[in-house]
Amino acid sequence: MKKNVIISLFVLILIFPYEGFSQEPQFLWDYQFDVPYVPTPYEVVNEMLKMANVGKNDVLYDLGCGDGRIVITAVKETGCRGVGIDIDPLRIEESENNAAKAGVMDRVEFSQQDLFEADFSKATVVTLYLLQTVNLELRPKILCVLKPGTRVVSHDFSMKEWKADKFTEVKLERRTHSVYFWIVPANVSGTWKWTSPTGSEKDQYTLDLEQQFQKIKGTLYVNGSGLSIERGELVGDKLQFTVGRTLEGQSVRMLFSGKVKGNSIQGSLKTEADTAMKTSKWKAKRDPSTVNPIEGSDKLH
Numbered sequence: 690m691k692k693n694v695i696i697s698l699f700v701l702i703l704i705f706p707y708e709g710f711s712q713e714p715q716f717l718w719d720y721q722f723d724v725p726y727v728p729t730p731y732e733v734v735n736e737m738l739k740m741a742n743v744g745k746n747d748v749l750y751d752l753g754c755g756d757g758r759i760v761i762t763a764v765k766e767t768g769c770r771g772v773g774i775d776i777d778p779l780r781i782e783e784s785e786n787n788a789a790k791a792g793v794m795d796r797v798e799f800s801q802q803d804l805f806e807a808d809f810s811k812a813t814v815v816t817l818y819l820l821q822t823v824n825l826e827l828r829p830k831i832l833c834v835l836k837p838g839t840r841v842v843s844h845d846f847s848m849k850e851w852k853a854d855k856f857t858e859v860k861l862e863r864r865t866h867s868v869y870f871w872i873v874p875a876n877v878s879g880t881w882k883w884t885s886p887t888g889s890e891k892d893q894y895t896l897d898l899e900q901q902f903q904k905i906k907g908t909l910y911v912n913g914s915g916l917s918i919e920r921g922e923l924v925g926d927k928l929q930f931t932v933g934r935t936l937e938g939q940s941v942r943m944l945f946s947g948k949v950k951g952n953s954i955q956g957s958l959k960t961e962a963d964t965a966m967k968t969s970k971w972k973a974k975r976d977p978s979t980v981n982p983i984e985g986s987d988k989l990h
């Protein structure tokens with residue numbers, strides 16, 4: 690997409706303060722794709738990799754990889770595998786040359802592709818330095834295609850309503866850079882059912898969950914009577930929540946934790962009463978027709 694020079698200049702001044710001017714003036718005129726080429730300073734690259742806790746078993750994808758610096762640094766520092774995707778053939782050539790110089794060609798792959806068409810479903814870590822609009826356009830694909838638990842780090846641009854799980858800033862001489870971090874949540878929305886998690890009882894459980902990104906709220910029905918879930922937490926495919934109920938005059942807290950896999954959850958339940966604590970297992974199934982989009986329809990808080 691060719692933009693006119695004045696608009697490009699204006700946009701670049703707004704979104705990449707100082708960087709474009711100070712490093713390579715040709716960036717200003719070279720805005721022919723969805724995002725101009727501006728490299729992430731190495732101090733910020735290091736913070737991004739630290740925040741995502743990249744390790745040797747990871748497969749890191751940089752969408753819009755520029756000169757390959759994030760992929761190459763990750764591979765060199767952690768021994769992970771890395772894939773860089775960029776639409777500009779010049780950047781891919783640069784990345785390959787840089788990877789060869791760094792001696793990491795056996796663990797990296799660079800591919801000239803449009804990031805909106807690329808398959809990055811094998812990633813365990815995704816890094817981004819794009820634009821706000823591009824992040825938002827990419828957000829549904831990130832949430833739909835990536836495995837729950839995949840870590841996503843973005844330099845300077847947020848995901849708006851999908852609030853970051855962690856955020857930090859890197860202060861450099863010219864300006865302060867923002868780093869956003871998310872863990873892709875499983876979709877746990879809908880109605881889950883199971884029987885007698887405590888084993889001996891014949892209780893019927895129905896859990897109605899609403900979700901907006903990683904935030905959840907809902908109600909647990911035990912034999913038809915509803916209890917609001919408290920301290921609901923979803924991290925990747927790990928769900929936990931608590932409910933309080935009164936059983937035979939005694940107040941009881943039930944702490945559910947479980948791992949979500951498609952339409953099933955398996956996990957453990959700690960039941961705490963005044964006098965005793967008991968652990969048991971629970972296994973729930975979801976009616977697939979009750980699943981909602983992960984973005985949620987209402988704002989949860």
Ligand SMILES: C[S@@+](CC[C@H](N)C(=O)[O-])C[C@H]1O[C@@H](n2cnc3c(N)ncnc32)[C@H](O)[C@@H]1O
Binds near residue numbers: 753757802
């Ligand atoms: C701001 S630079 C970031 C480079 C690198 N990730 C870094 O942080 O140093 C954005 C990169 O995205 C690339 N790009 C722009 N639109 C793209 C698209 N549709 N598909 C893939 N890459 C794209 C540009 O060529 C550019 O290299």
